[in-house]
Amino acid sequence: MAGALLLSMGATNNSIAQSADRPWGLSLYASANQARTNVRNDMWDMSNSSWGGGLAINRYLSPSFDLSLQLNYFNLKQDAPFVTWRTTGYGPGRFDDEVGTANLAFKLKMNNGKILKEESFIKPYLVAGLGLQYASVEAYLPVAIPGGTREEKWDEGLLRMNYMGGAGLGFRITDGISLFVQSTLNYPTTDLLDGISNEQSDELNDRYLQHQFGLSFGLGKAKDTDGDGVSDRRDECPDTPAGVQVDKKGCPLDGDGDGVADYLDKCPTEAGSAALEGCPDRDNDGVRDSEDECPDQAGPAATRGCPDADADGVADKDDKCPGTPAGTRVDASGCPVVVDRDGDGVNDDVDKCPDVAGSAANMGCPALDAADSTYMARVPKIQFEFNRAVLKPVSYGTLDRMATMLGKYPHYNLRISGHADHVGSNEYNQELSLRRADAAKSYLIDKKGISTDRILTEGFGEERPIAPNTTNAGRSQNRRAEFRLFIQ
Template sequence: MKKTLLKASVLGAMLLSMVAPSETIAQSADRPWGLSLYGSANQARTNMRNDIWDMSNSSWGGGLGINRYLSPSFDVALQLNYFNLKQDANNVTYNVTGFGPGRFDDEVGTANLGLKLKLNNGKILSETAFLQPYLIAGIGAQYASVEAYLPVARPGGTNEFKYDEGMLRMNYMGGAGIGFKITEGISIFAQSTLNYPSTNLLDGISPAGSDELNDRYLQHQFGLTFGLGKATDTDGDGVSDRRDKCPDTPAGVQVDKTGCPLDGDGDGVPDYQDKCPTEAGTAALEGCPDKDGDGVRDSEDECPDQAGPAATRGCPDADGDGVADKNDTCPNTPAGTRVDASGCPVVVDRDNDGVNDDVDRCPDVAGSAANMGCPGLDVEDSTYMARVPKIEFEFNRAVLKRTSYPTLDRMSTMLSKYPHYNLRISGHADHIGSNEYNQELSVRRADAAKSYLTNQKGVASDRIITEGFGEERPVAPNTTNAGRARNRRAEFRLFIQ
C-alpha cells in the first residue's frame, strides 16, 4: 500500500512539473525549454552508518528534469527522482540505547525545484562553450517509505523490531554540475548534490534525547539533456535572430556564422552585391577596384594606371575639353572652348558672351567663361553659398533635424531662381560605427535631403545628385558630442552640368 502511495506521489509531482517553470542542464535563449533524463547513484549518511562518497555502497535510481532558461547566468530546473536507499549496520556500533545492529530499506521519491548559477554566461565562459559548469541549490519535497529492522534486547534473547512508515518531508539540496555540449540541442551532464531531508527517520532510528537531524544523502546524476523548441530565424539564413548580426539578409544569400553575407575578397561589399567578387574594391564602385583612384572601375577604365574623368573613360584630359589626351590633337585648348572629336576648337557663340557654344552650358543666355557660359549667382546668393551651407541629422539616423528646414527651403528657392544650375548633396557621418556602416549612412542622409526637396518642394529629381563620404571628412573633432553632431551633416554645392 505504501509503495503504491509513493508511486502515486511521484506521478503527481511529474504532472505538476508540466505546468511549473523549469529548465535543462544546458539550455539557451534559442532553445529555452529542455528535458533531462538521468540515472543516479545515492549514498546515505544515517544514524546507522556513513556511506558518503563510498561508491561500493551506493543505491541506484533515476529521474526526469524539466527545465527553463531564465538568463545567461541563471536557469531554473524541476528535478524528479526515484531511488532506493539501503543500509545494514554490519556489526557497526551506533549510539541508540537498547539497539544493536540493524538494517533498513527505503523507497524514496523527491521533487526539487532548483536555481542554477551558470559559469558559461559570457563572462567566465562563452554561452556556447563545450564545457558548461554550474552551481545549483533548491528546495523540494521528499516522500520516503521506510522499512527498518532493528534488533532489541528482550527477555529470552534479542528480537527484531520492524519499523514501517511513510513520510512526506521538506528536502533541501545544493551542489554543482557540469554539462558537455554535443550538438545545438543535446548535451550530457553530471551533477552531485547533498540533500538534507527534514527528518531523522530515513533509517527508522531517532536517537533518544536529541533533535539533531543526522540523516542526509549524496546524489550523483548522470544523463542527457534535450533542448526543446526552435530558434527564431526571421531571414531564414540558418542563424538565429539572437546571434544574427545581419538579420535582414535576402533569401538565398550565403552567410557566415554571424549571419552576415559572405565577402570573399574582404572589401566590405557582400559577394551578392559585389560586381567584382574576387578583387577587393570600394563600395562606391560596387566592390570593383580602381587602381588610379579616378572613380572609374579598372574594368571600364581605358587608362587604369592614369587618373582621368569618367567622360573620357578614365583617361587624362589636361585641357578639360572632353577629349582624352591620347586622342587630343589640340591638347592646350583654352577652357570653355568648343572642340571637335579631335579636341580642336569649333568657333560658335550664339549668345555672344565670349564662350563658344561647344563649352557653353547656356548657349542661348549670356553668361561668363567662369560659369561655362551661364549667368552667375547674384551677390547675396553667392555669399550664402560661400559659407558652405550644411544641415544636421539625428544620431545614427538619416532623419533631418528641424533646424535644417530653412537651409533646404533656401536651396529650393535658389534652384527655382537659377534653372541652369543643379545641386550636389554630400552626406557625412561622425566616427561612431564601422567605416562601411558610416559610408552607407552618409548616402542615406544625402538621399533624405534630396527626398525633402523633391517631395516637399517639387524640385525635379534629375537636378539633384547625391553622394556619401562616411566619416572621411569631419568638420569638427569627434571627441565631443557637439563636434560629432556637426559631423552628422549634409553639404550643398550648386553647379552647372
C-alpha cells in the same frame, strides 16, 4: 509506493540547451545516490551507490539564472553488522528505502557573458534550492529474544522538506542539446531514513549525495525571421536575403573583408569600396580598376578612367590636339571639328548666331547697322514721375524704338537698368529703381509683344546719378531707365 511533488529553488539539471531563443527545456538523467546515515557513511563511495533517475522541466530566466522543476525517483539502502537501533538495542540491521523528490531550484550560470561566453562549450554552474521528499522506509531491526535476536520489519512513510545545493558542468553539443553532470548534497528534515533515531541528540544525521548525468533538450524552435540558420536573438543582420550564406553572427559572408557582402560584391576576392560595389580603385577616380584603362592615373568615367586635361572627352593618351579650348567640338582624335554653316569665319561651336553671318568681334552675330548703333550710343533716357514707377509720356518714343530694334535683331537681348534720385533712403531708392526698370519691361511686353525672356532688369538706386541732385531738373534726369542691347 514512492512519489513526490515538490518545488525547490535551483535549476539542478543543466539547461544549456535552453536560451532566450528556447526558454523552455526538458532534461532526462540517471542518478547515483550515496547516503550518510546512522548506519554508515557511503558518500563518494561509488561501490555503495544506489541508482535512480528523473526528469526536469527547465525555464530560462536570464543570462545568469535558470529555474527548474526536478522530479527524482531512486533507492537508498545500507546494512551493518552492529549498530544501536531505535529502541531495540544492539545488533545487525539494514534498511531499503524508495525515495521520491520534487525540487524547484535556481541555477547560477558562469557562462553569462561576463565570466564565460553564453555560447561556450563548457558551462559551469552552481545550484541551490528546496523541495519535498517522500520516503517509503523499510528498516529491518534486531529484536532481542531468549538465546539471541530476531529481525523485525519497521515500515513507515515519511514526507519531509528537502534542502539541496551543489555544482555542475554542462557541455554544449548543439544549440538545442547539451550533456551535463552534476552533484548535489540533499539534506532532508528527518533522521529516520535508516529507521534509527538517536535518542541522545536532536541532530539530523541522514543526508545523501546525488550525482546526476544526462541530456538537456531545448524545446521549440528558435525564431529565425530571415531563415539563415541564426536565431533572431543572435542575428546581427536580421534581414539577410533568402539563400545568402552567413557567418555565426548571421551576417552575409565577406571573404575579402571590405565591408561589402560577397553576394553584393562584384569583386569578391579583392578588397574594394562600397561605392564601387566592392571593387578596388587604386587611383581613387571613381572608376573600378577592372574597367579603368589607366588604373594608376585618375581620370573621369567618360574616358574610362584616363586623364583628359582639356576636358574634350578624348583621353590624353589618345588626344592629338591637347589643350583644345573648353567647349570646342572635337573628333575622335581630340582635334577641333571645323563647322561654319553661315560661312562668317566663326566656327559653329563658338558662334552665337550659327545660321546668320556675323563677325568674330560680335561672337558670330551681325552687328547693328550704323543708324541703330548711333542711336544706341546716345539713346534718350526714359523718365518717371517723382517717387513713382510710372513712365512719363515723353518716354514712349524711346521704348517704341527699342521694340523695333528687338524685332529687327532677334539674336539680341535687352538689359534695362533703373535709377532714382537721392530723395529717400538707399534701400527705398534701390527698390524703386528696380520697379522702374520692371515698368519699362512691362510696357515692351504688354504694348509691343516682346518675349519676357529677352529682357533683363536691374536696379541701381541712387548710386549712378547723371545730373546733380541739388536741383529739380537734375533730380528729374536721375529718375530714369537706361538700355543696352547684348548677345547672350
